[in-house]
Structures are given as structure tokens and as C-alpha cells.
Amino acid sequence: MxxxxxxxxxxxxxxxxxxxxxxxxxxxxxxxxxxxxxxxxxxxxxxxxxxxxxxxxxxxxxxxxxxxxxxxxxxxxxxxxxxxxxxxxxxxxxxxxxxxxxxxxxxxxxxxxxxxxxxFWAEPARPAVALNGVALEGGVVVLVPGSPSAADCADIAAAARPLLDLLAARGLLTEREPS
Structure with a gap:
């Protein structure tokens, strides 16, 4: 070149x-x-x-x-x-x-x-991944691949607690119940 x-x-x-x-x-x-x-x-x-x-x-x-x-x-x-x-x-x-x-x-x-x-137009197409939303408090939705069970949703909500507290402290939630 x-x-x-x-x-x-x-x-x-x-x-x-x-x-x-x-x-x-x-x-x-x-x-x-x-x-x-x-x-x-x-x-x-x-x-x-x-x-x-x-x-x-x-x-x-x-x-x-x-x-x-x-x-x-x-x-x-x-x-x-x-x-x-x-x-x-x-x-x-x-x-x-x-x-x-x-x-x-x-x-x-x-x-x-x-x-x-x-x-990019010559790359083979990647298979589409289906995403499902897990609704959390304050209007937050976490997108996850696949279909989570009720137990998965409860575990995700528990793991998301520190994130929800941070979002609430910064006024970034639409609604918030006291924890």
C-alpha cells in the first residue's frame, strides 16, 4: 500500500x-x-x-x-x-x-x-436473540435473553436492589415504594 x-x-x-x-x-x-x-x-x-x-x-x-x-x-x-x-x-x-x-x-x-x-454488509447475519423484560419497581425494566421463570424474576429483583437504591437516590425512578 x-x-x-x-x-x-x-x-x-x-x-x-x-x-x-x-x-x-x-x-x-x-x-x-x-x-x-x-x-x-x-x-x-x-x-x-x-x-x-x-x-x-x-x-x-x-x-x-x-x-x-x-x-x-x-x-x-x-x-x-x-x-x-x-x-x-x-x-x-x-x-x-x-x-x-x-x-x-x-x-x-x-x-x-x-x-x-x-x-459490515458482507458479514453473515447473526441469529436474532429474543429478549424478555423483567419489570422492577420504579418503572425499571431489565432485558434478559430467553424466558425467565418466576423464581428467576425474584432473584433478578433481589440482585437489582443496590441499583434501584442508587437510581432512587438520584431521582431517576418514576415511582418508588419505601424499602
């Missing part, structure tokens, strides 16, 4: 071979930080793979995408044409277009596990 500046250094190195630049001279030979962010916003390039604090991290695919974009621009294609042709492109297709030397594709250290956002 690379920071944006490290990624741009690799893009520049990859473009030193077989790259004549954009034919009209209106396009930069190497994208700058702002252009890469704009490419990601418009979907031309994938969003960063991970974050390390506030620093975006990029990987091999980003390098292939950026070099492929610049190579296609040097052929005179517009960004709209490039976006249409690269939409859904595999890494193999990008590698064929980009022609990045193998040494530049070697990634740095992987990001720390904590910097990768979990994909």
Missing part, C-alpha cells in the same frame, strides 16, 4: 517508458494529487483501499488504473471515452493497457488491520 505521493512517484516511473505524453498538450503527463482525487470522485479510478488515520492508501490496482488512463489519453482519447472503456476492467486488462514494469507493482507493507474498514 502506498500513500498518494508514493503512488504518483510510481506512476511517473511507469510512464518513463513508451509514453509520449498527451498529444494536445492540454493534459498533464503525470496526474497530480488533485487529479487523482477527482478521478476517484468521478469513478475513473477506484477510491482508496484503506485509510491510515487521515492518510489515504492506494494499491496495485490504482497504479494500473492511473497509468492506463494516461496511456489512453496519450492516444488522444477523452476521459469520458476512457471511463467507458475501463468500466469494470479486470486487473489483467489494466495491466495489458498500462504496461507497468513488474518492479513498480510490488506493494509496500500491508496496512495495519485497524486501518481497513470492516465490510
Amino acid at each position: 502506498w500513500t498518494l505521493d508514493e503512488l504518483l512517484e510510481r506512476v511517473s516511473a511507469a510512464l518513463t517508458a513508451e509514453y509520449s505524453g498527451a498529444p494536445n498538450g492540454r493534459v498533464r503527463d503525470v496526474p497530480d494529487r488533485r487529479a487523482v482525487r477527482w478521478y476517484a470522485t468521478t469513478g475513473l479510478v477506484d477510491r482508496p483501499s484503506a485509510m491510515r488515520g487521515r492518510t489515504a492508501l492506494y494499491d496495485r490496482r490504482h497504479l494500473l488504473q492511473l497509468v492506463a488512463v494516461k496511456r489512453l489519453q496519450s492516444e488522444g482519447r477523452t476521459l469520458a471515452e476512457i471511463q467507458a472503456s475501463l468500466a469494470g476492467a479486470t486487473d489483467a486488462t489494466l495491466a495489458e493497457i498500462a504496461r507497468v514494469p513488474d518492479g513498480l507493482l510490488e506493494s509496500g507493507d500491508p496496512p495495519p488491520a485497524s486501518s481497513v474498514r470492516p465490510r
Whole structure:
């Protein structure tokens, strides 16, 4: 994984071979930080793979995408044409277009596990747990999994006595009988 500046250094190195630049001279030979962010916003390039604090991290695919974009621009294609042709492109297709030397594709250290956002929508669903309320004095209800028996409810009420006294002392109960 690379920071944006490290990624741009690799893009520049990859473009030193077989790259004549954009034919009209209106396009930069190497994208700058702002252009890469704009490419990601418009979907031309994938969003960063991970974050390390506030620093975006990029990987091999980003390098292939950026070099492929610049190579296609040097052929005179517009960004709209490039976006249409690269939409859904595999890494193999990008590698064929980009022609990045193998040494530049070697990634740095992987990001720390904590910097990768979990994909909560891809996690298997957890089974639902049924909760039942045990009513205590003062409008307090304790939620417990399963179905407590009458004896369980009495034991829970006895164990909750110190909590109920604290809540009563702080005026947090709706009603309270003297104990």
C-alpha cells in the first residue's frame, strides 16, 4: 500500500517508458494529487483501499488504473471515452493497457488491520436473540435473553436492589415504594 505521493512517484516511473505524453498538450503527463482525487470522485479510478488515520492508501490496482488512463489519453482519447472503456476492467486488462514494469507493482507493507474498514454488509447475519423484560419497581425494566421463570424474576429483583437504591437516590425512578 502506498500513500498518494508514493503512488504518483510510481506512476511517473511507469510512464518513463513508451509514453509520449498527451498529444494536445492540454493534459498533464503525470496526474497530480488533485487529479487523482477527482478521478476517484468521478469513478475513473477506484477510491482508496484503506485509510491510515487521515492518510489515504492506494494499491496495485490504482497504479494500473492511473497509468492506463494516461496511456489512453496519450492516444488522444477523452476521459469520458476512457471511463467507458475501463468500466469494470479486470486487473489483467489494466495491466495489458498500462504496461507497468513488474518492479513498480510490488506493494509496500500491508496496512495495519485497524486501518481497513470492516465490510459490515458482507458479514453473515447473526441469529436474532429474543429478549424478555423483567419489570422492577420504579418503572425499571431489565432485558434478559430467553424466558425467565418466576423464581428467576425474584432473584433478578433481589440482585437489582443496590441499583434501584442508587437510581432512587438520584431521582431517576418514576415511582418508588419505601424499602
